[in-house]
Amino acid sequence: MALYWKLVKASLKSQLQYKLAFAFEVVMFMIMQALDFLLVAAILLKFDTVGGWDLYEVGYLFSIASLVRSLYRVFANEIHSFEKYTKNGEFDQLLTRPVSPLVLLFSRGINWNQIGGFLQGVLMLMFALWGLHEQGASIWAALLYLPVSILSGALIVFSLGLATATIGFWTVKINELLAFTHYGPLNAASYPMHIYPGWLRGVLFTLIPVAFIAYVPSLYLFDKGGALWYLLVSPLIAFVVAGLALRFWKFGIKHYHSTGS
Protein backbone atom coordinates (compact mmCIF):
# COMPACT_ATOMS: atom_id res chain seq x y z
CA MET A 1 0.00 0.00 0.00
CA ALA A 2 2.86 2.37 0.85
CA LEU A 3 4.35 1.62 -2.54
CA TYR A 4 1.04 2.36 -4.19
CA TRP A 5 0.79 5.81 -2.55
CA LYS A 6 4.31 6.59 -3.64
CA LEU A 7 3.31 5.77 -7.21
CA VAL A 8 0.16 7.90 -6.85
CA LYS A 9 2.23 10.89 -5.75
CA ALA A 10 4.76 10.31 -8.51
CA SER A 11 2.05 10.20 -11.19
CA LEU A 12 0.53 13.45 -9.86
CA LYS A 13 3.93 15.09 -9.94
CA SER A 14 4.63 13.94 -13.48
CA GLN A 15 1.24 15.09 -14.76
CA LEU A 16 1.72 18.48 -13.10
CA GLN A 17 4.87 18.99 -15.15
CA TYR A 18 2.64 20.41 -17.86
CA LYS A 19 0.59 22.60 -15.55
CA LEU A 20 -1.26 24.56 -18.18
CA ALA A 21 -2.25 21.49 -20.21
CA PHE A 22 -3.25 19.73 -16.98
CA ALA A 23 -5.39 22.66 -15.77
CA PHE A 24 -6.98 22.97 -19.20
CA GLU A 25 -7.99 19.32 -19.31
CA VAL A 26 -9.39 19.42 -15.77
CA VAL A 27 -11.49 22.45 -16.66
CA MET A 28 -12.54 20.92 -20.00
CA PHE A 29 -13.82 17.77 -18.32
CA MET A 30 -15.80 19.95 -15.92
CA ILE A 31 -17.29 21.97 -18.76
CA MET A 32 -18.07 18.87 -20.83
CA GLN A 33 -20.08 17.31 -18.03
CA ALA A 34 -21.74 20.61 -17.16
CA LEU A 35 -22.86 21.02 -20.78
CA ASP A 36 -24.10 17.44 -20.87
CA PHE A 37 -26.32 18.30 -17.95
CA LEU A 38 -27.27 21.65 -19.45
CA LEU A 39 -28.87 19.82 -22.38
CA VAL A 40 -30.95 17.70 -20.04
CA ALA A 41 -31.71 20.77 -17.93
CA ALA A 42 -32.95 22.50 -21.11
CA ILE A 43 -35.48 19.68 -21.55
CA LEU A 44 -36.45 19.63 -17.89
CA LEU A 45 -36.82 23.40 -17.58
CA LYS A 46 -39.28 23.25 -20.44
CA PHE A 47 -41.22 20.16 -19.39
CA ASP A 48 -40.56 19.88 -15.62
CA THR A 49 -40.13 16.10 -15.57
CA VAL A 50 -38.60 13.14 -17.41
CA GLY A 51 -40.64 10.06 -16.66
CA GLY A 52 -41.99 11.78 -13.54
CA TRP A 53 -38.54 12.74 -12.17
CA ASP A 54 -37.75 16.44 -11.84
CA LEU A 55 -34.55 18.39 -12.53
CA TYR A 56 -33.03 17.80 -9.08
CA GLU A 57 -33.86 14.10 -8.95
CA VAL A 58 -32.37 13.52 -12.40
CA GLY A 59 -29.49 15.79 -11.31
CA TYR A 60 -28.82 13.39 -8.44
CA LEU A 61 -28.66 10.37 -10.81
CA PHE A 62 -26.47 12.39 -13.17
CA SER A 63 -24.06 13.45 -10.45
CA ILE A 64 -23.62 9.97 -8.96
CA ALA A 65 -22.98 8.55 -12.44
CA SER A 66 -20.44 11.35 -13.07
CA LEU A 67 -18.70 10.76 -9.75
CA VAL A 68 -18.27 7.03 -10.17
CA ARG A 69 -17.26 7.30 -13.83
CA SER A 70 -14.62 9.90 -12.98
CA LEU A 71 -13.28 7.89 -10.03
CA TYR A 72 -12.94 4.88 -12.27
CA ARG A 73 -11.14 6.87 -14.96
CA VAL A 74 -8.82 8.52 -12.41
CA PHE A 75 -7.77 5.35 -10.58
CA ALA A 76 -8.26 2.57 -13.11
CA ASN A 77 -7.62 4.24 -16.43
CA GLU A 78 -5.24 1.49 -17.49
CA ILE A 79 -8.10 -1.00 -17.27
CA HIS A 80 -10.20 1.35 -19.36
CA SER A 81 -7.51 1.69 -22.01
CA PHE A 82 -6.47 -1.96 -21.81
CA GLU A 83 -6.47 -2.35 -25.59
CA LYS A 84 -2.92 -1.05 -25.84
CA TYR A 85 -1.75 -3.97 -23.67
CA THR A 86 -3.41 -6.64 -25.80
CA LYS A 87 -2.76 -4.96 -29.15
CA ASN A 88 0.91 -4.17 -28.64
CA GLY A 89 1.72 -7.27 -26.62
CA GLU A 90 2.57 -5.11 -23.58
CA PHE A 91 0.63 -7.43 -21.30
CA ASP A 92 3.44 -9.98 -21.59
CA GLN A 93 5.72 -7.63 -19.66
CA LEU A 94 3.23 -7.47 -16.78
CA LEU A 95 3.11 -11.25 -16.57
CA THR A 96 6.85 -11.46 -16.00
CA ARG A 97 6.70 -9.32 -12.82
CA PRO A 98 6.36 -10.86 -9.35
CA VAL A 99 3.26 -8.77 -8.60
CA SER A 100 -0.33 -9.39 -9.74
CA PRO A 101 -0.97 -7.81 -13.18
CA LEU A 102 -4.06 -6.10 -11.78
CA VAL A 103 -2.05 -4.38 -9.02
CA LEU A 104 0.51 -3.33 -11.60
CA LEU A 105 -2.17 -1.89 -13.82
CA PHE A 106 -3.59 0.10 -10.91
CA SER A 107 -0.22 1.49 -9.98
CA ARG A 108 0.84 2.31 -13.53
CA GLY A 109 -1.23 5.34 -14.18
CA ILE A 110 -3.39 7.66 -12.15
CA ASN A 111 -5.19 9.79 -14.65
CA TRP A 112 -5.47 12.99 -12.62
CA ASN A 113 -6.90 15.16 -15.39
CA GLN A 114 -10.19 13.27 -15.11
CA ILE A 115 -10.54 14.74 -11.63
CA GLY A 116 -12.38 17.63 -13.36
CA GLY A 117 -15.31 15.29 -13.99
CA PHE A 118 -15.29 14.37 -10.31
CA LEU A 119 -15.28 18.01 -9.17
CA GLN A 120 -18.11 18.78 -11.56
CA GLY A 121 -19.97 15.75 -10.15
CA VAL A 122 -19.57 17.16 -6.64
CA LEU A 123 -20.93 20.56 -7.72
CA MET A 124 -23.83 18.92 -9.51
CA LEU A 125 -24.58 16.77 -6.48
CA MET A 126 -24.63 19.85 -4.24
CA PHE A 127 -26.97 21.56 -6.69
CA ALA A 128 -29.29 18.54 -6.82
CA LEU A 129 -29.40 18.04 -3.05
CA TRP A 130 -29.87 21.76 -2.41
CA GLY A 131 -32.78 21.80 -4.88
CA LEU A 132 -34.38 18.75 -3.29
CA HIS A 133 -33.96 20.32 0.16
CA GLU A 134 -35.61 23.55 -1.06
CA GLN A 135 -38.53 21.51 -2.33
CA GLY A 136 -38.99 20.14 1.17
CA ALA A 137 -37.61 16.67 0.47
CA SER A 138 -35.44 15.02 3.15
CA ILE A 139 -31.89 14.67 1.91
CA TRP A 140 -30.28 13.24 5.06
CA ALA A 141 -30.69 9.64 4.02
CA ALA A 142 -29.10 10.43 0.64
CA LEU A 143 -26.19 12.21 2.34
CA LEU A 144 -25.60 9.35 4.78
CA TYR A 145 -25.83 6.82 1.98
CA LEU A 146 -23.49 8.79 -0.30
CA PRO A 147 -20.24 6.92 0.53
CA VAL A 148 -21.95 3.55 -0.02
CA SER A 149 -23.45 4.82 -3.24
CA ILE A 150 -20.15 6.06 -4.62
CA LEU A 151 -18.16 3.00 -3.56
CA SER A 152 -20.64 0.46 -4.86
CA GLY A 153 -21.15 2.47 -8.06
CA ALA A 154 -17.41 2.72 -8.66
CA LEU A 155 -17.08 -1.03 -8.03
CA ILE A 156 -19.78 -1.79 -10.61
CA VAL A 157 -18.13 0.46 -13.22
CA PHE A 158 -14.74 -1.05 -12.48
CA SER A 159 -16.12 -4.58 -12.80
CA LEU A 160 -17.66 -3.80 -16.18
CA GLY A 161 -14.33 -2.31 -17.28
CA LEU A 162 -12.43 -5.37 -16.06
CA ALA A 163 -14.80 -7.73 -17.84
CA THR A 164 -14.42 -5.70 -21.05
CA ALA A 165 -10.63 -5.74 -20.70
CA THR A 166 -10.78 -9.52 -20.23
CA ILE A 167 -12.71 -9.91 -23.47
CA GLY A 168 -9.66 -8.23 -25.04
CA PHE A 169 -7.62 -11.39 -24.29
CA TRP A 170 -9.59 -13.05 -27.07
CA THR A 171 -10.65 -10.16 -29.32
CA VAL A 172 -7.48 -8.02 -28.86
CA LYS A 173 -9.40 -4.82 -29.67
CA ILE A 174 -11.89 -3.55 -27.10
CA ASN A 175 -12.15 0.21 -27.61
CA GLU A 176 -15.18 -0.09 -29.85
CA LEU A 177 -16.84 -2.45 -27.37
CA LEU A 178 -16.57 0.21 -24.65
CA ALA A 179 -19.43 2.11 -26.31
CA PHE A 180 -21.63 -0.85 -25.35
CA THR A 181 -20.18 -1.68 -21.93
CA HIS A 182 -19.11 1.73 -20.61
CA TYR A 183 -20.13 4.93 -22.43
CA GLY A 184 -23.68 3.94 -23.33
CA PRO A 185 -24.62 2.31 -20.01
CA LEU A 186 -23.04 5.05 -17.88
CA ASN A 187 -25.05 7.64 -19.76
CA ALA A 188 -28.14 5.50 -19.42
CA ALA A 189 -27.54 5.36 -15.63
CA SER A 190 -27.94 9.15 -15.52
CA TYR A 191 -31.68 8.88 -16.12
CA PRO A 192 -34.53 7.02 -14.42
CA MET A 193 -34.54 3.44 -15.70
CA HIS A 194 -38.30 3.16 -16.08
CA ILE A 195 -38.25 5.45 -19.15
CA TYR A 196 -36.39 2.80 -21.16
CA PRO A 197 -38.06 0.01 -23.15
CA GLY A 198 -38.37 -3.29 -21.28
CA TRP A 199 -35.54 -5.17 -23.02
CA LEU A 200 -33.07 -2.31 -22.47
CA ARG A 201 -34.10 -2.09 -18.83
CA GLY A 202 -33.52 -5.84 -18.63
CA VAL A 203 -29.96 -5.40 -19.92
CA LEU A 204 -29.26 -2.52 -17.53
CA PHE A 205 -30.48 -4.53 -14.52
CA THR A 206 -28.68 -7.78 -15.35
CA LEU A 207 -25.97 -8.05 -18.01
CA ILE A 208 -24.68 -4.49 -17.51
CA PRO A 209 -26.15 -3.70 -14.10
CA VAL A 210 -25.73 0.08 -14.04
CA ALA A 211 -29.30 0.44 -12.72
CA PHE A 212 -27.85 -0.28 -9.25
CA ILE A 213 -25.40 2.62 -9.37
CA ALA A 214 -27.91 5.35 -8.52
CA TYR A 215 -31.42 4.52 -9.69
CA VAL A 216 -32.35 1.61 -7.39
CA PRO A 217 -31.25 3.32 -4.11
CA SER A 218 -32.88 6.56 -5.27
CA LEU A 219 -36.26 4.85 -5.40
CA TYR A 220 -36.09 4.64 -1.61
CA LEU A 221 -34.02 7.76 -0.89
CA PHE A 222 -36.44 10.05 -2.72
CA ASP A 223 -39.61 8.21 -1.87
CA LYS A 224 -40.25 6.90 -5.37
CA GLY A 225 -41.84 3.66 -4.25
CA GLY A 226 -38.69 1.87 -3.12
CA ALA A 227 -38.22 -0.07 0.13
CA LEU A 228 -35.45 0.24 2.73
CA TRP A 229 -33.83 -3.00 1.57
CA TYR A 230 -33.14 -1.41 -1.83
CA LEU A 231 -30.22 0.32 -0.11
CA LEU A 232 -28.63 -3.06 0.55
CA VAL A 233 -29.10 -4.35 -2.96
CA SER A 234 -26.64 -1.99 -4.66
CA PRO A 235 -23.55 -2.86 -2.57
CA LEU A 236 -24.53 -6.53 -2.69
CA ILE A 237 -24.77 -6.47 -6.48
CA ALA A 238 -21.49 -4.54 -6.64
CA PHE A 239 -19.66 -7.26 -4.69
CA VAL A 240 -21.22 -10.07 -6.72
CA VAL A 241 -20.36 -8.35 -10.02
CA ALA A 242 -16.82 -7.60 -8.84
CA GLY A 243 -16.36 -11.24 -7.80
CA LEU A 244 -17.58 -12.46 -11.18
CA ALA A 245 -15.40 -9.97 -13.07
CA LEU A 246 -12.31 -11.01 -11.10
CA ARG A 247 -12.96 -14.69 -11.80
CA PHE A 248 -13.43 -13.90 -15.47
CA TRP A 249 -10.19 -11.88 -15.45
CA LYS A 250 -8.25 -14.79 -13.92
CA PHE A 251 -9.82 -17.17 -16.41
CA GLY A 252 -8.81 -14.80 -19.22
CA ILE A 253 -5.21 -14.60 -18.02
CA LYS A 254 -5.00 -18.41 -17.98
CA HIS A 255 -6.08 -18.49 -21.61
CA TYR A 256 -4.10 -15.47 -22.73
CA HIS A 257 -2.01 -15.84 -25.87
CA SER A 258 0.27 -13.00 -26.80
CA THR A 259 -0.28 -11.20 -30.09
CA GLY A 260 3.30 -12.26 -30.80
CA SER A 261 4.40 -8.85 -31.89
Added chain:
Amino acid sequence: MQFYLMLFRKTYVRNFQYRMAAMANNLGSLVFGFMYIAIWQGTLGPERHVLGFGQDEMGWYMAFVQGIFFLSFMALPRGFEIEESVRTGSISLQMMRPVSFYGYYLAHGFGYHAYNFLFRSIPVYLILSLFVGFPSFDMANLPLLVLSLLFSAYLGFLSNYFVGVVAFWTNSTRWAFLVMYTLINTFSGFLVPLPILPGFLAPLSLVSPFAGMNYYPAMVLLGRPTLLGVLVPLFWCVALTIVALRVTQAARRKLEVQGG
Protein backbone atom coordinates in the same frame (compact mmCIF):
# COMPACT_ATOMS: atom_id res chain seq x y z
CA MET B 1 -8.01 13.57 -59.35
CA GLN B 2 -7.45 9.89 -60.00
CA PHE B 3 -5.11 9.76 -57.03
CA TYR B 4 -7.74 11.18 -54.70
CA LEU B 5 -10.35 8.75 -55.97
CA MET B 6 -7.95 5.87 -55.40
CA LEU B 7 -7.21 7.09 -51.89
CA PHE B 8 -10.93 7.41 -51.23
CA ARG B 9 -11.48 3.84 -52.41
CA LYS B 10 -8.50 2.43 -50.47
CA THR B 11 -9.66 4.04 -47.23
CA TYR B 12 -13.17 2.72 -47.82
CA VAL B 13 -11.95 -0.82 -48.47
CA ARG B 14 -9.49 -0.78 -45.56
CA ASN B 15 -12.35 -0.25 -43.14
CA PHE B 16 -13.67 -3.72 -43.89
CA GLN B 17 -10.74 -5.09 -41.89
CA TYR B 18 -12.32 -3.70 -38.72
CA ARG B 19 -15.93 -4.63 -39.38
CA MET B 20 -16.32 -6.64 -36.16
CA ALA B 21 -15.12 -3.69 -34.11
CA ALA B 22 -17.49 -1.45 -36.04
CA MET B 23 -20.38 -3.78 -35.28
CA ALA B 24 -19.55 -3.74 -31.56
CA ASN B 25 -19.53 0.03 -31.71
CA ASN B 26 -22.88 0.00 -33.51
CA LEU B 27 -24.31 -1.88 -30.51
CA GLY B 28 -23.14 0.92 -28.23
CA SER B 29 -24.61 3.46 -30.59
CA LEU B 30 -27.94 1.65 -30.44
CA VAL B 31 -27.89 1.90 -26.64
CA PHE B 32 -27.37 5.65 -26.96
CA GLY B 33 -30.10 5.86 -29.58
CA PHE B 34 -32.65 3.99 -27.50
CA MET B 35 -31.67 6.05 -24.49
CA TYR B 36 -32.21 9.40 -26.20
CA ILE B 37 -35.45 8.22 -27.76
CA ALA B 38 -36.60 7.05 -24.32
CA ILE B 39 -35.67 10.38 -22.73
CA TRP B 40 -37.86 12.24 -25.20
CA GLN B 41 -40.69 9.74 -25.04
CA GLY B 42 -40.53 9.80 -21.24
CA THR B 43 -40.63 13.58 -21.31
CA LEU B 44 -43.30 14.20 -23.90
CA GLY B 45 -45.63 11.29 -23.24
CA PRO B 46 -48.68 11.07 -25.50
CA GLU B 47 -49.77 14.69 -25.04
CA ARG B 48 -46.87 17.12 -24.80
CA HIS B 49 -45.17 18.71 -27.80
CA VAL B 50 -41.88 20.39 -28.53
CA LEU B 51 -41.66 22.78 -31.50
CA GLY B 52 -44.89 21.20 -32.66
CA PHE B 53 -43.35 17.72 -32.54
CA GLY B 54 -44.92 14.94 -30.49
CA GLN B 55 -43.17 11.84 -29.19
CA ASP B 56 -43.35 10.11 -32.58
CA GLU B 57 -41.58 12.95 -34.39
CA MET B 58 -38.96 13.22 -31.67
CA GLY B 59 -38.40 9.46 -31.96
CA TRP B 60 -37.76 9.89 -35.70
CA TYR B 61 -35.50 12.87 -35.00
CA MET B 62 -33.40 10.94 -32.48
CA ALA B 63 -33.14 7.82 -34.68
CA PHE B 64 -31.94 9.97 -37.57
CA VAL B 65 -29.32 11.99 -35.66
CA GLN B 66 -28.02 8.79 -34.05
CA GLY B 67 -27.57 7.38 -37.55
CA ILE B 68 -25.76 10.41 -38.95
CA PHE B 69 -23.57 10.55 -35.85
CA PHE B 70 -21.24 8.40 -37.98
CA LEU B 71 -20.73 11.28 -40.39
CA SER B 72 -19.38 13.39 -37.53
CA PHE B 73 -15.75 13.76 -36.55
CA MET B 74 -16.31 11.25 -33.75
CA ALA B 75 -16.36 8.42 -36.29
CA LEU B 76 -13.07 9.50 -37.89
CA PRO B 77 -9.59 8.73 -36.53
CA ARG B 78 -8.82 11.56 -34.13
CA GLY B 79 -7.45 14.52 -36.10
CA PHE B 80 -6.59 12.01 -38.87
CA GLU B 81 -3.64 11.11 -36.63
CA ILE B 82 -1.73 14.12 -37.93
CA GLU B 83 -0.40 14.50 -34.38
CA GLU B 84 1.46 11.17 -34.68
CA SER B 85 2.89 12.17 -38.06
CA VAL B 86 4.17 15.43 -36.61
CA ARG B 87 5.67 13.62 -33.63
CA THR B 88 7.44 10.99 -35.70
CA GLY B 89 8.49 13.46 -38.39
CA SER B 90 6.78 11.53 -41.18
CA ILE B 91 4.71 14.67 -41.76
CA SER B 92 7.61 16.18 -43.70
CA LEU B 93 7.36 13.34 -46.23
CA GLN B 94 3.62 13.91 -46.51
CA MET B 95 4.16 17.59 -47.13
CA MET B 96 6.73 16.82 -49.85
CA ARG B 97 4.31 14.72 -51.88
CA PRO B 98 3.14 16.34 -55.10
CA VAL B 99 -0.48 16.22 -53.92
CA SER B 100 -2.52 18.64 -51.88
CA PHE B 101 -2.19 17.98 -48.15
CA TYR B 102 -5.78 19.12 -47.66
CA GLY B 103 -7.03 17.07 -50.63
CA TYR B 104 -5.25 14.00 -49.30
CA TYR B 105 -7.14 14.14 -46.02
CA LEU B 106 -10.39 15.08 -47.76
CA ALA B 107 -10.26 11.91 -49.86
CA HIS B 108 -9.19 9.94 -46.78
CA GLY B 109 -12.03 11.41 -44.69
CA PHE B 110 -14.69 10.70 -47.28
CA GLY B 111 -13.41 7.13 -47.63
CA TYR B 112 -14.25 6.71 -43.94
CA HIS B 113 -17.52 8.56 -44.38
CA ALA B 114 -18.61 6.29 -47.24
CA TYR B 115 -17.96 3.15 -45.21
CA ASN B 116 -19.50 4.58 -42.06
CA PHE B 117 -22.59 5.78 -43.87
CA LEU B 118 -23.27 2.41 -45.50
CA PHE B 119 -22.35 0.09 -42.66
CA ARG B 120 -23.00 2.16 -39.58
CA SER B 121 -25.39 5.06 -40.25
CA ILE B 122 -27.91 3.10 -42.29
CA PRO B 123 -28.06 -0.03 -40.07
CA VAL B 124 -28.29 2.02 -36.86
CA TYR B 125 -30.98 4.25 -38.35
CA LEU B 126 -32.96 1.29 -39.68
CA ILE B 127 -32.79 -0.67 -36.42
CA LEU B 128 -33.86 2.34 -34.35
CA SER B 129 -36.61 3.06 -36.85
CA LEU B 130 -37.99 -0.46 -36.44
CA PHE B 131 -38.91 0.69 -32.94
CA VAL B 132 -40.00 4.27 -33.60
CA GLY B 133 -41.30 3.94 -37.16
CA PHE B 134 -40.49 5.97 -40.26
CA PRO B 135 -41.71 9.48 -41.01
CA SER B 136 -43.80 10.01 -44.12
CA PHE B 137 -41.14 11.57 -46.27
CA ASP B 138 -41.91 13.83 -49.23
CA MET B 139 -39.68 12.55 -52.04
CA ALA B 140 -39.51 16.07 -53.46
CA ASN B 141 -37.24 16.81 -50.48
CA LEU B 142 -34.82 13.99 -51.33
CA PRO B 143 -32.26 16.17 -53.21
CA LEU B 144 -32.31 18.56 -50.27
CA LEU B 145 -31.80 15.71 -47.82
CA VAL B 146 -28.83 14.42 -49.83
CA LEU B 147 -27.39 17.95 -49.94
CA SER B 148 -27.80 18.45 -46.19
CA LEU B 149 -26.16 15.06 -45.54
CA LEU B 150 -23.23 16.11 -47.72
CA PHE B 151 -22.96 19.36 -45.76
CA SER B 152 -23.04 17.36 -42.54
CA ALA B 153 -20.33 14.98 -43.76
CA TYR B 154 -18.14 17.82 -44.99
CA LEU B 155 -18.50 19.75 -41.73
CA GLY B 156 -17.63 16.52 -39.92
CA PHE B 157 -14.50 16.23 -42.01
CA LEU B 158 -13.54 19.89 -41.44
CA SER B 159 -13.94 19.66 -37.67
CA ASN B 160 -11.64 16.65 -37.61
CA TYR B 161 -9.13 18.33 -39.92
CA PHE B 162 -8.95 21.38 -37.64
CA VAL B 163 -8.33 19.13 -34.63
CA GLY B 164 -5.53 17.43 -36.58
CA VAL B 165 -3.68 20.50 -37.88
CA VAL B 166 -3.52 21.98 -34.37
CA ALA B 167 -0.65 19.48 -33.98
CA PHE B 168 1.60 21.82 -35.97
CA TRP B 169 1.46 24.34 -33.14
CA THR B 170 0.96 22.32 -29.94
CA ASN B 171 2.32 19.09 -28.49
CA SER B 172 -1.05 17.47 -28.14
CA THR B 173 -4.34 17.73 -30.02
CA ARG B 174 -6.26 16.23 -27.13
CA TRP B 175 -7.47 19.59 -25.86
CA ALA B 176 -8.67 20.59 -29.36
CA PHE B 177 -10.55 17.30 -29.58
CA LEU B 178 -12.23 17.93 -26.23
CA VAL B 179 -13.24 21.47 -27.20
CA MET B 180 -14.62 20.29 -30.55
CA TYR B 181 -16.47 17.39 -28.94
CA THR B 182 -18.09 19.70 -26.41
CA LEU B 183 -19.15 22.25 -29.03
CA ILE B 184 -20.58 19.63 -31.38
CA ASN B 185 -22.33 17.72 -28.64
CA THR B 186 -24.01 20.88 -27.39
CA PHE B 187 -24.69 22.96 -30.48
CA SER B 188 -25.38 20.46 -33.26
CA GLY B 189 -28.82 19.38 -32.05
CA PHE B 190 -27.67 15.91 -31.11
CA LEU B 191 -29.86 15.50 -28.01
CA VAL B 192 -31.89 18.69 -28.01
CA PRO B 193 -33.39 20.44 -31.05
CA LEU B 194 -31.56 23.77 -31.10
CA PRO B 195 -34.50 26.20 -30.72
CA ILE B 196 -35.17 24.95 -27.19
CA LEU B 197 -31.66 25.64 -25.89
CA PRO B 198 -31.87 28.25 -23.12
CA GLY B 199 -31.53 31.99 -23.78
CA PHE B 200 -29.08 33.28 -26.38
CA LEU B 201 -27.70 29.77 -27.00
CA ALA B 202 -30.69 28.96 -29.24
CA PRO B 203 -30.26 31.72 -31.88
CA LEU B 204 -26.48 31.46 -31.64
CA SER B 205 -26.43 27.70 -32.25
CA LEU B 206 -28.81 28.02 -35.22
CA VAL B 207 -26.28 30.12 -37.15
CA SER B 208 -23.25 28.17 -35.95
CA PRO B 209 -21.40 25.67 -38.16
CA PHE B 210 -22.57 22.90 -35.83
CA ALA B 211 -26.27 23.26 -36.71
CA GLY B 212 -25.60 21.83 -40.18
CA MET B 213 -24.26 18.61 -38.69
CA ASN B 214 -27.48 17.29 -37.13
CA TYR B 215 -30.27 19.80 -36.68
CA TYR B 216 -30.84 21.07 -40.24
CA PRO B 217 -30.59 17.62 -41.91
CA ALA B 218 -33.08 16.27 -39.34
CA MET B 219 -35.46 19.11 -40.11
CA VAL B 220 -35.37 18.17 -43.80
CA LEU B 221 -36.20 14.56 -42.95
CA LEU B 222 -39.11 15.69 -40.79
CA GLY B 223 -40.54 17.76 -43.62
CA ARG B 224 -39.47 21.18 -42.38
CA PRO B 225 -36.75 22.36 -44.73
CA THR B 226 -35.91 26.07 -44.55
CA LEU B 227 -33.77 28.41 -46.59
CA LEU B 228 -31.68 29.11 -43.49
CA GLY B 229 -31.12 25.35 -43.18
CA VAL B 230 -29.35 25.40 -46.55
CA LEU B 231 -27.63 28.78 -46.40
CA VAL B 232 -26.06 28.44 -42.95
CA PRO B 233 -24.29 25.11 -43.65
CA LEU B 234 -23.35 26.30 -47.15
CA PHE B 235 -21.82 29.47 -45.77
CA TRP B 236 -19.81 27.55 -43.17
CA CYS B 237 -18.64 24.91 -45.65
CA VAL B 238 -17.24 27.64 -47.91
CA ALA B 239 -15.87 29.87 -45.14
CA LEU B 240 -14.25 27.03 -43.22
CA THR B 241 -12.71 25.58 -46.39
CA ILE B 242 -10.98 28.92 -46.96
CA VAL B 243 -9.83 28.94 -43.33
CA ALA B 244 -8.64 25.32 -43.59
CA LEU B 245 -6.59 26.06 -46.73
CA ARG B 246 -5.04 29.13 -45.10
CA VAL B 247 -4.24 27.15 -41.96
CA THR B 248 -2.67 24.42 -44.13
CA GLN B 249 -0.44 27.04 -45.81
CA ALA B 250 0.55 28.39 -42.41
CA ALA B 251 1.25 24.84 -41.21
CA ARG B 252 3.50 24.25 -44.20
CA ARG B 253 5.49 27.40 -43.41
CA LYS B 254 5.67 26.41 -39.76
CA LEU B 255 7.03 22.99 -40.71
CA GLU B 256 9.70 24.52 -42.91
CA VAL B 257 10.87 26.59 -39.96
CA GLN B 258 11.03 23.52 -37.71
CA GLY B 259 12.82 21.40 -40.28
CA GLY B 260 15.37 24.01 -41.25
